[in-house]
Structure formats: C-alpha cells, structure tokens
Amino acid sequence: MNLTIALRTFKARQKEMGEGHCSKQALDSWPVVFRRFLDLKAIDHGGFKESVDCGQCKMAQTGQYKESLKCCTYFPFLPCFSVGGVLAGGGPGASVVNDMIRNRQFVLPIGVVPSWQYRTKHKSMGGADFGQREDLLCPFFQKSTRNCTIWKSRNSACTTFYCSSDRGQAGLDAWAELYDDLYELEMHLVQEYLLFRGFSWEEICEQLEYLKLPANQMPIEYLPQEKMDSLWQHWQNQESRFFIEAFHWVSELSDADFLP
Template sequence: MMLKYQLPRIYESILPREILQFEPQEKKATCDACAMSRPQNKAKIHYRADLKCCTFHPFLPNYLVGALLKEETSTEAHRLLRGKIERREYALPIGMVAPVKYQVEFNHRDEGDFGQREDWLCPYYNKQTQNCNVWRNRGVVCTTFFCKSSYGKTGLSFWEKLGSYLWYVELALLEEALAMLDFSPRQVMTLLDYHNRHEGTSAELKSNVIPEKTSRELWNGYYDDQEGFYKKAYEVVANLDKKSFHELIGEQGQSLEEDLFAILPRLKLS
C-alpha cells in the first residue's frame, strides 16, 4: 500500500510525490499478528499480544483532530475526542495531548514496560477489534513506528527519518493554524510546553485534567467552542497548496525531505 493511503488524507495535496507514492513492503512488523509478542518473539523484551505497541498515548495535532471531527463516519473517534474536551483532559489548541502525569511516567519508564502496561493503553485503541479508532488520522509516532523492517537497518533508518520529517511537518502546520487563528508566538510556546514533558508540578502529577481557569486562559477565547476551533484548524491546513507548504517548512523541512529522497533508492528487501 502506498504511503499516500497510510498517511492522513490532508497530506495528499502537499507532501512530495516521491514520498506519497512510495509503497513499502513491510512484512515483518504487522499489526494483526504482533511480531513482538509470544510465541513469535522469544526475546526478553516482548509485547502482550492484546496490547501490541499501543501502550502509548499519542499526540494528535489540532488539524488532525479537526479532520476526525469533520469525518461523518468516525463516530467512535467523535465520542472519544468529545469526551476529552468535556473532561478538560488536555484538549489544547495545539491538539490532543497526553496528560502530564502520563507523559512523565512514560518518559521515565523501565525496560520492559512498553508493550506490557495495560494502564498505558492508547485511549484511541479499540480493545474489541484490537485496532485503531483514529488510524487514518493518527499522529506521526504511530505512523512511523516499526519494531522490525523488511528492509533491515536501512528500513529502520527510513522510518526514523520519515518520523523526523513528519514531526517537523506536524509542528509547522499546527503552528500555522494557531497563527491564523490569532494565537501569539508566546501563546504557542506556552502550549508546546505541554508536550513531551519529563517533569510536572505536584498538581499536574495528581490529575489527568486541566483546571477550568487554566484551560480558559490557554484557549484564548475559544474555550466554549473547542470543536469548532479544531475544525477551523483543519480548514487552515486543508487550504494550503504545495508552494505555501514548502515556504512554511523552510530550509530545514526541505533538508529533511532531501534525506528521505536520498534513502529511498537504498531500500532493498532483506
């Protein structure tokens, strides 16, 4: 399956053709039969078959939250996202963020925790079907995480480079949406501080929700229509063309693209 059909649809009109049309033949890392679970994997580090590599709370940037909320068929995703908004469970203008309490614990995890901790299970994971409720609009970590690669070390390097590139893209796009919706650079920096935390305040480490007063301040006037805000963020990004996108990611983003173009011809099935 081409990457075009594995990445969020919103990228189809802006990412380079070389990336979108690449068709990875990954046979070693499969979601339906987890390659890291018993009995396939006999190594010390292994995952539970019912949890797989989904013991992780991913970040969903604002425009992908908007994409999910605009998709009429994503009814379960709607329920999950609206629940987070109603509970003030780190639904922020940058996107859906893992609670600081979760982030700190995950970032200080012990060897063997990942793939085993059911209490860390992704909130978007469907335990009944053992698949993802937001798959087509999932974030960069979930898109590019491969425990094994049919292309060997070069393949793992490719996925790592794609992850770096897509993270840069996510950051550029979510910041563009914030700028167009009247958030200042200082406000953006404050919001980004809620992502990938290694430490938290005593209050943050005791609760999975943000106090209403703090949340209202962070939302910059959009607190009472967060769903509408996410949809507007989606529209900002959806209206970008390739020229605007490349201007947005600048030299650093284009350098990350070049790294991908360079490694693609080196991918050989092992």
C-alpha cells in the same frame, strides 16, 4: 526552520528514498493531511515491497508485545488539525476526543496532549514495558478490535512507526528519518494555524511547553478551568469547531500557499 524549509526537506527526503526504504502499502495508508505532502510519483519509482502486516502483528505472535496492546502503549500528541479530522470523521475516536474536551484532559488549541499523569507513568517505563503495560495503552486503541480508532487521522509518530518486523534495523532507521521530517512539518502546520487564528507567539510557546513534563509538576490528569480559559481565550466552548476548521484549513493548503 520555517514551514517552507520543512516542506522542502520533507520532499527532498522522499527523492532520496530508494528501493526497499518504505513499503508502498504503508505509504498508501497515510492520513490524508500528510499524503498531500507526499510526491507519490517520485516514491513509486523506488519499486517498493509490502513487508509488514500489522493485522498479523509479529511482535504479538512472538510474545514480545501483548496481542491486546501491540505497539500502542503510547499516548501520541494529536495536533489540532488531526483532532479536527477525528471529530469530522465521527465514530469511537471522536467520542474519546469529546470526552477529553468535556473533562479538560489536556485539550489545548495546539491539540490533544498527554496529561502530566500519563507522562509521569510513561517516564517510569522500562524498555521491556513497551507493548506490555496496559496502564500505558493509548486512549484511541480499541481493545475489542485490537485496532486504532483514529487511523486516518493519526499523528506523525504513529504514521511513521513500524517495528523491527519491517526490515529490521534498516526499516527502523528509514522510518525514524521520515518521522523527523514529518514531525517538523506537523509542528509548523500547528503553529501556522494558531497564528492564523490570532494566537501570539508567546501564547503558542506557552502551549508548546505542555509537550514536556515540567520538573516537580503534580501528576494531574485534568487542567483547572481557569487554566483552560486562559489557554483557549476567545475560543472557549468552541473547541470542536476550532479543531474541525483546522482540519479543513490544512487540507485546503497547497504548495503555492506557502512556497515562495
């Protein structure tokens, strides 16, 4: 599926969405790079209700998740343009990203990827661990405020994740469908930007392999300097600029730029 088809599928899905499929409050909170692809006028015809309030997390109130963790025992892949949005916005989220860049914590041109150490821990997680295990908490979650520090630049998974508090199974299914389409769009945008910056398909494919946990791989937290040098090539030591420019590049795309 190419970027054009991904965008069309995403837009067609919005038109299929009828009453109650998605809360308007939730759609209004989408990151700016994704909101550009929403046809809010089409969605508004559905007559939405506001049905979930994450500030008053029901899963925490009922003890299913810890209040200090909520549903953020998850490390999202943060695509390059979202990383740029975080860095451009400053604040605690940007400090986390800057530390990751400094420490070589799986910060690749495609974006910030969970380390193999994190993935190894996550693989061992049981269903009851979600919302309970502090060692799996997202690095962008701020415990003091119990909130996400990168809300305006969160990825497709975090943008479309709502627990069963949002209309039970029907809500879970509707959000999962929207996630599939938004993820597809997100990944195409990442690849288009890297091609634009001169990376080859082979180099992009090598990076995409980091989204999986390789078999028999050491559960490392940091990548060796030589590996980082080869992944970043001529963008070494300019990671922040690379990401911020990705954010602006995606933000300035219009339908006409990639719809034939």
